[in-house]
Amino acid sequence: xxxxxxxxxxxxxxxxxxxxxxxxxxxxxxxxxxxxxxxxxxxxxxxxxxxxxxxxxxxxxxxxxxxxxxxxxxxxxxxxxxxxxxxxxxxxxxxxxxxxxxxxxxxxxxxxxxxxxxxxxxxxxxxxxxxxxxxxxxxxxxxxxxxxxxxxxxxxxxxxxxxxxxxxxxxxxxxxxxxxxxxxxxxxxxxxxxxxxxxxxxxxxxxxxxxxxxxxxxxxxxxxxxxxxxxxxxxxxxxxxxxxxxxxxxxxxxxxxxxxxxxxxxxxxx
Amino acid sequence: xxxxxxxxxxxxxxxxxxxxxxxxxxxxxxxxxxxxxxxxxxxxxxxxxxxxxxxxxxxxxxxxxxxxxxxxxxxxxxxxxxxxxxxxxxxxxxxxxxxxxxxxxxxxxxxxxxxxxxxxxxxxxxxxxxxxxxxxxxxxxxxxxxxxxxxxxxxxxxxxxxxxxxxxxxxxxxxxxxxxxxxxxxxxxxxxxxxxxxxxxxxxxxxxxxxxxxxxxxxxxxxxxxxxxxxxxxxxxxxxxxxxxxxxxxxxxxxxxxxxxxxxxxxxxx
Numbered sequence: 001x002x003x004x005x006x007x008x009x010x011x012x013x014x015x016x017x018x019x020x021x022x023x024x025x026x027x028x029x030x031x032x033x034x035x036x037x038x039x040x041x042x043x044x045x046x047x048x049x050x051x052x053x054x055x056x057x058x059x060x061x062x063x064x065x066x067x068x069x070x071x072x073x074x075x076x077x078x079x080x081x082x083x084x085x086x087x088x089x090x091x092x093x094x095x096x097x098x099x100x101x102x103x104x105x106x107x108x109x110x111x112x113x114x115x116x117x118x119x120x121x122x123x124x125x126x127x128x129x130x131x132x133x134x135x136x137x138x139x140x141x142x143x144x145x146x147x148x149x150x151x152x153x154x155x156x157x158x159x160x161x162x163x164x165x166x167x168x169x170x171x172x173x174x175x176x177x178x179x180x181x182x183x184x185x186x187x188x189x190x191x192x193x194x195x196x197x198x199x200x201x202x203x204x205x206x207x208x209x210x211x212x213x214x215x216x217x218x219x220x221x222x223x224x225x226x227x228x229x230x231x232x233x234x235x236x237x238x239x240x241x242x243x244x245x246x247x248x249x250x251x252x253x254x255x256x257x258x259x260x261x262x263x264x265x266x267x268x269x270x
Numbered sequence: 271x272x273x274x275x276x277x278x279x280x281x282x283x284x285x286x287x288x289x290x291x292x293x294x295x296x297x298x299x300x301x302x303x304x305x306x307x308x309x310x311x312x313x314x315x316x317x318x319x320x321x322x323x324x325x326x327x328x329x330x331x332x333x334x335x336x337x338x339x340x341x342x343x344x345x346x347x348x349x350x351x352x353x354x355x356x357x358x359x360x361x362x363x364x365x366x367x368x369x370x371x372x373x374x375x376x377x378x379x380x381x382x383x384x385x386x387x388x389x390x391x392x393x394x395x396x397x398x399x400x401x402x403x404x405x406x407x408x409x410x411x412x413x414x415x416x417x418x419x420x421x422x423x424x425x426x427x428x429x430x431x432x433x434x435x436x437x438x439x440x441x442x443x444x445x446x447x448x449x450x451x452x453x454x455x456x457x458x459x460x461x462x463x464x465x466x467x468x469x470x471x472x473x474x475x476x477x478x479x480x481x482x483x484x485x486x487x488x489x490x491x492x493x494x495x496x497x498x499x500x501x502x503x504x505x506x507x508x509x510x511x512x513x514x515x516x517x518x519x520x521x522x523x524x525x526x527x528x529x530x531x532x533x534x535x536x537x538x539x540x
Contacts, residue, residue: 004283009306011283013274036279185481209487211455216486217479249532257527262519
């Protein structure tokens with residue numbers, strides 16, 4: 001059996017051994033046992049993660065912003081129902097993590113059938129709210145050191161998470177903000193919209209390799225109204241070592257290098 | 271119509287509008303008109319290039335080694351029948367380029383149906399020899415500033431191009447040697463073999479994004495018995511500007527950044 005995710009004129013095919021779970025609620029959730037990628041989560045037909053490469057994505061989403069911050073103690077994760085982002089956040093020993101996920105079914109299904117959170121979602125420092133991240137940020141009176149958006153591809157549910165208003169609300173409540181920002185190659189329009197709408201005083205795009213995302217290239221946007229985009233290798237390395245962070249993809253050298261953009265990507269957002 | 275290249279448990283699907291050419295000789299050559307990637311060359315079932323992303327590959331294969339060299343005047347290209355590598359080499363204004371390609375049919379088919387060489391293969395500084403690159407290097411009495419291997423995936427024809435003997439012969443005749451070194455993700459064994467067999471005094475692996483290669487991540491190996499792996503951004507940038515090189519992917523910053531390896535790739539070759 002094969003699962004195929006189609007892009008524009010191309011697609012990724014994954015050989016499937018078994019359907020482990022399927023449910024149509026807020027989103028169409030599918031969990032597959034694949035031949036070479038372990039378990040795989042698909043939402044509305046789009047691959048969200050596989051066991052084999054989810055760490056490539058979650059590490060690159062989380063560690064750059066967390067290491068740019070000298071001491072990230074309060075962290076907000078929007079989306080990220082699979083728990084992979086929170087798992088990486090906990091490596092920095094925060095005091096308080098709030099995860100706001102709109103779809104409780106995703107959390108339940110991932111916990112039961114995948115388990116990549118490695119217990120992170122049961123950690124006593126983690127509070128999970130099942131509500132709309134947009135509303136949460138708009139009404140938020142607190143402040144976070146880092147806000148991380150781990151959303152799906154823009155769709156009727158998540159479209160508002162790439163709006164100017166949302167980014168403006170986020171800028172007000174945090175030191176550093178980071179979001180996945182789609183594939184510059186397969187989804188250049190979304191990539192550009194995210195960059196343009198994210199009107200932070202300081203912002204930058206960085207890249208990472210995620211084999212099961214469209215054509216393997218993925219982007220992230222980091223922004224702040226109050227802090228600099230920190231790319232000093234010595235500083236980042238010192239923090240990384242001090243916090244004793246274990247990774248399989250991220251390194252301080254990758255942190256710095258990921259901000260170098262191929263010319264055609266730099267042109268998209270110049 | 272669809273073309274599918276299968277990897278281990280996954281595959282890339284490309285929508286095809288028309289078969290432009292097909293021939294079974296030394297290799298099975300297919301040229302397709304695709305829906306989103308322009309023309310596409312396939313050898314023995316494996317995508318070699320598409321018009322949309324071939325420059326990502328050819329620029330990253332050619333420019334790092336050519337810019338590490340202060341003045342690359344004599345260049346040898348082994349393989350590269352489509353002419354893309356030679357096209358990039360000519361941007362450095364060399365005096366003499368030798369291309370050794372085993373399969374004349376590839377050169378003819380690419381010239382007639384694709385044309386990405388942009389006339390490079392007719393340039394008066396370029397000599398094309400239709401013979402075995404292995405033999406050529408073994409018997410070579412001359413010396414090159416840069417040797418570039420633009421081969422296919424290891425197969426009965428190209429297997430010897432990843433042998434210790436071949437690399438040793440290459441080391442003797444050049445300042446810098448570079449070869450594509452497969453996908454560390456989809457073909458970790460080939461990747462590791464190439465690294466291990468390439469016993470240059472100085473060597474390093476670097477990475478690039480090529481959407482139509484397995485899962486989008488591609489690697490290159492650069493080596494030298496007599497020169498250092500040059501990663502000084504200022505030096506590279508100065509040469510890049512002095513030679514007025516136009517690119518769509520490569521930049522001097524990418525040159526330096528491409529050598530930062532995700533932890534799991536560094537582990538593969540430590």
